[in-house]
Amino acid sequence: MLEKLDLTKSLSKAEYKEKMAELTPKLGKLQRECREYGIPVMIAFEGYGASGKGVQIGELIKALDPRGFEVYAVKNETEEERMHPFMWRFWTKMPAKGRVAIYDSSWYRKVLIDRFDKKTKKSKLGDAYRSICSFEEQLTSDGMVIIKIFLAIDKKEQKKRFDKLMESKETAWRVSEGDLKRNKEFEKYQEVNEEMLTRTDAEYAPWNIVEAVDRRFATAKIYAIVAQILAKKVEEARKKAGKKKDGNADSGNTAERMAELKDAGNTRQESGLEQDKKMKESILSKADLSLTYTKEEYKARLAKLQKKMEKLHGELYRRRIPVILGFEGWDAGGKGGAIKRLTEKMDPRGFVVHPTASPNDIEKAHHYLWRFWVDMPKAGHVTIFDRTWYGRVMVERIEGFCSRQEWQRAYREINDMEKDLADAGAIVLKFWMQIDKDEQAKRFSARQENPEKQWKITDEDWRNREKWDQYEEAVDEMLIRTSTPYAPWIVVEGNCKYYARIKVLETVVNAIEKRLEKDAEKNKK
């Protein structure tokens, strides 16, 4: 969930001012409404050292009524806390109904710093995760709102910030040896964080990742996230209460108050979403679609890579490594062509391509993951899925084929499935074939004009094209929530077909080579 972030995101002073002018009173109002409806809220800040947790908490509370919240810094363990079970300190710092508690670092310590420092034993890691999930699940099922915010910066930025802090005596103490060690081994620590994010990204308490290199951007995004989540909860509470409450003594008559609340609800929810859209991770827009290969470059590379692939395929078979490759992408994004080039020189007895259509009756009579599980490769075989289980969080989400709850739950279910596959020794890669809207139009037209390719284009393709923005939003969320160290997403810049095909082949070849090396090293030991 971290690897794909665009950390260059920023806001100008003017943009920032405008956003904050809108969001600040909104947050204040939401806090009052949470109090009114008795909704307790926990906001947990995690993130790399010097990513600005303290600063951002300082910014966030500016919008809140100080009589309604507490801030807890979890870093400095008290004597009292050390003498109690780890979770005790959070139970004793729990907001009552209608109050807000903010945590500067939270209940994740054991699976982050302590794990990195090997203070948490490997055999105890499962217990630590169980404890965290149990904590969050039981609180949220009791009505608690848990907002989890992760502040992300990169290695270079972190180093810069540490250096700056160390320049002055007054701030140098804030950089510990542990901080410097984690900066030096940033990639390794990032993996620890990645695992934490994936294993605890539950529908009842999802993670919100904030690009925190630009302070203004981070502040505004945090405001927007908190506002959006609270607005949703307040709306739910209001619906549950049946009729709008008239609890505020300072409001006018009931009818007026009801109209006001209703309006506020509508405005809030819409602009919450809008805010989110403006600021959310736009991975797809990052793809540099100008990347190309000439025909000659393409041919040379293709021949070389296909030869390598042929050899590696045999190696996979001998070493009994299963490989699972999923292809998703825009219609006419070039999935078919890439799969063709990938498999052209492979032994047909060792791979299979499964095209995924709408589920048939038998498939509909099972869990949505069933048909994919059934088709998973055995050891030493390669299975390629042309469209995959990610339909759940794309077409099924957008067309309403499953409920909101179902597709939200699916991120975790899919991560769990891919973890099972990876734990069983499989290489799992997922490709998103990215083209822009113009390129798609060109390809659609070309297909319609070519009698041999007309079958490839249907009315549905045109209908889907109309929902481009909705798909883009769903795909962005999917890429963030389901790109894991054990099953990464690869966004393939696809405007140039040559480039795309080579990138796919190259990625697969590299992943297999890396895996074989790793296995070889293990055997040496």
Place this chain on the structure above:
Amino acid sequence: MLEKLDLTKSLSKAEYKEKMAELTPKLGKLQRECREYGIPVMIAFEGYGASGKGVQIGELIKALDPRGFEVYAVKNETEEERMHPFMWRFWTKMPAKGRVAIYDSSWYRKVLIDRFDKKTKKSKLGDAYRSICSFEEQLTSDGMVIIKIFLAIDKKEQKKRFDKLMESKETAWRVSEGDLKRNKEFEKYQEVNEEMLTRTDAEYAPWNIVEAVDRRFATAKIYAIVAQILAKKVEEARKKAGKKKDGNADSGNTAERMAELKDAGNTRQESGLEQDKKMKESILSKADLSLTYTKEEYKARLAKLQKKMEKLHGELYRRRIPVILGFEGWDAGGKGGAIKRLTEKMDPRGFVVHPTASPNDIEKAHHYLWRFWVDMPKAGHVTIFDRTWYGRVMVERIEGFCSRQEWQRAYREINDMEKDLADAGAIVLKFWMQIDKDEQAKRFSARQENPEKQWKITDEDWRNREKWDQYEEAVDEMLIRTSTPYAPWIVVEGNCKYYARIKVLETVVNAIEKRLEKDAEKNKK
């Protein structure tokens, strides 16, 4: 969940015949209704070797339409299965909507036999549990009914069965070396099973434990369990469908069919419950309330144990071991007296007794476990709770202070909390003070007649007494579901106060001594 079982339970031939005559057609009908409503059902059989899984599955399917179910024996792994991820074999053996699949051993292998044989590494255990829970949670949230049955026999019975099998050449092959090893180390293997049962006893797929020494009893109980669960699901499906369906071509007119279904629904549910009540674990009735000490015995033992306790209390403090003791029991069961004798000679700076009353307003504004977490002892201290967090599954359940879903979820929440405490190094013991109804009446009367003790008896006590049977049922379920190796329940035979007080003291002393020994051994290494 295993330790407290009464394995002597049995049914006479006549009783068995009667029950089966009632349950067999009922099960057949429920299977047809599951088909009608498209409910898929998985029935997993786990349990000790030679506990009769095969036999019981054979009995169960006699009631079922063979066109509607499959049986899978999971023991013998095929070549094909070995070459796929572990969970693959269950995904490929999954019933479609309306069908039943029965598993002779199931997806628990990795946390049972494989773990015992150290084939599952300790560091991989967390992953294995995650995988199991994820599997069950995602299927059940998609509408699957998962019925998990655990067949329990004891070490002696198992040995007897193995010996019998080995007498004849024709059956000797059925007893493996692994079986014999697990029999030899029965206690150790039982602990592995206990942990598995606790960690996977979820509200979406709870465990059903069946005393399997008497084959007839086990068969009837399995029938009753399956019938009860399916009846509930069919009822839910029927309500969801809005109106009763009229899908069966062979039934008469709609109104008739509706009436029939409605009747069947009512009968089924009621007698399902009745069956369950007759056959379920009655731990409380097992307590031998005739156990007594004379005054002299009592005094001698008391003096000795209190002296020991005094010494051990100091030791606990030095070694920084926290101790949590929970007391529950019938009104006038002797909690107060036992606590008094236990603490009499302890250093008052090192322990505290928390009486638990109905929650006050602040407590009500928090999660029900909050007030108990807040009061948990720090390292080296002893905290005694007079009434505990188990109110959730007793008074709150019975009086309807929380929803059915809430108290059902609470078993897991409580187990998780106690696991957190034990993982942090605490000794956790829970005492149930057991007296019979006559003894309670005697004590109530005595209190009313004694002016100094009148305050101890209220109208509420009399009201609770009227709900004795309801409480007995709730307590039985609580003892089974929340007695764990890390936080066991101790049923204290309390008709003789002398006996009860000594048993409590003795149990606490033994637990502390055992723990100190274990720690000493660890330090030696």
